[in-house]
Amino acid sequence: MTGRIVTVTPNPALDMTWHAERMLVGGSCRVPAATVRAGGKGLNVARVAHQQGARVLALTTAGGATGAQFAAELSMSGVPHALVRVGPATRRSVAIVDDATGDATVLNECGDDPGAVAWRSLVELACDALSDSAVLVVSGSLPSGSPVSLIADLVARAARRGLPAIVDTSGAALTAAAEAGATVLKPNDAELAEATGLSDPVAAARTLLRGGTRLVLASLGGDGMLAVPAHGPVLHCRPPEVLAGNPTGAGDAAVAAASVLLARGETDPAELLRAAVSWSAAAVLEPAAGTISPRHADFINRVTVTPYREENP
């Protein structure tokens, strides 16, 4: 029996993408209408898990005119969700893709803190949802100026119900999630180095385990992923091949895989690692974040999990 996955996205964005035949910095170009999508890391996780047949509920905030567009697109997507209405307008993430070179220029607005009342509503919404769910996922950044205690609060609420929490964030929020003992953390190598000051991902992951976390999945881009468990050997898994494509959102697909397995009651680090690497490689093959290629089913039979040789254990 697979339980429901609840995702919380504290800093959603209206993702707008324009394609230009040739992007002229300092010049002007005529472009077709932008594609507009409800974005944010927790939403990408929910989309992938939903695409793969898991029961999900995506929770986030929406405000202003951009929030209305965000809500409309999310309704169209068919992903079950609930929104807390907030004062500040939902931020925008603007991408301009140069079709001649394939290069994308991206401007990410930081997002405004919606305030204590809005955060309380989001936590209450999550608490209600958790009473009928199996896993909590908290993904992405916090709006600037927001309290990092939000992450610890959500992790603690899941723990009180005996539910695992997966957190994928960075900076002070990642440290807060580790100190709160989130069950699984999914930083990439740069986020590990930034949060701990350590360049060795295994040493950095072990620092994060001190707060009671059971498993750090440290993603290394095309080099795959390390599973650093609180107990047991460090494991490494490479993608079946290094793929050309769109790596944005690959980490979110990894989190989706881990959440689907945890929702089924699977906690073996090797199995979580194998699925995370297969789904994230399959995400690289898709043009937009939030979907994975059906080739994930082939990849999972081709990837191998091996003990990781530490240089200075």
Ligand SMILES: Nc1ncnc2c1ncn2[C@@H]1O[C@H](COP(=O)(O)OP(=O)(O)OP(=O)(O)O)[C@@H](O)[C@H]1O
């Ligand atoms: N070029 C690639 N080919 C195959 N697999 C890849 C490639 N790039 C990334 N992956 C897979 O995706 C996983 C996550 O990638 P990465 O470490 O870049 O995550 P991330 O920085 O958190 O991504 P994001 O935050 O944009 O979702 C990797 O561990 C690997 O398994």
Ligand SMILES: [Mg+2]
């Ligand atoms: Mg990431």
